[in-house]
Amino acid sequence: MSGKLTFTMIKPDAVANGNTGKIIDHIIGKGFKMVAMKYTRLSAEKAGEFYAVHRERPFFKDLVDFMISGPIVAAVLEKDNAVSDFRDVIGATDPSKAEAGTIRNLYAKSIDANAIHGSDSDENAAIEASFFFNAFERF
Numbered sequence: 001m002s003g004k005l006t007f008t009m010i011k012p013d014a015v016a017n018g019n020t021g022k023i024i025d026h027i028i029g030k031g032f033k034m035v036a037m038k039y040t041r042l043s044a045e046k047a048g049e050f051y052a053v054h055r056e057r058p059f060f061k062d063l064v065d066f067m068i069s070g071p072i073v074a075a076v077l078e079k080d081n082a083v084s085d086f087r088d089v090i091g092a093t094d095p096s097k098a099e100a101g102t103i104r105n106l107y108a109k110s111i112d113a114n115a116i117h118g119s120d121s122d123e124n125a126a127i128e129a130s131f132f133f134n135a136f137e138r139f
């Protein structure tokens with residue numbers, strides 16, 4: 001059975017553009033409960049660790065530079081089938097391919113500045129939530 005929790009970050013572009021409130025409202029409107037939330041800023045080391053899976057990709061440096069360019073909002077979300085349902089809510093990685101009405105379609109400008117992160121598996125949701133929140137170290 002799919003888990004009830006997923007992890008998200010509102011990325012620096014969306015925070016800087018003043019879209020944090022609208023995005024949180026959108027997420028809650030889709031039936032997710034915010035069980036933890038934090039306004040913070042990543043160090044280059046932390047951003048590199050978070051995206052370690054992409055370390056060998058050509059866009060890795062741009063990704064890290066972008067993720068440390070300003071504050072973010074990290075959150076843990078609860079809902080049945082949370083990971084998959086939230087991926088539907090955020091839309092495709094490239095906003096030009098994101099379905100109408102998705103968060104990336106509404107608020108993202110480009111594949112690197114794409115407004116929001118959503119975990120891609122229950123396993124990664126657990127790892128990512130515990131990366132930001134001590135309370136989720138054992139969930």
Ligand code: GDP
Nearest residue numbers: 059062063092093111112113114116117118120
């Ligand atoms: P996600 O799960 O939809 O966020 O996508 P991925 O896990 O594949 O990639 C992580 C993040 O890396 C994406 O959200 C983008 O910000 C960035 N990214 C992915 N592909 C590219 C790319 O081709 N170019 C650039 N500049 N950034 C990318």
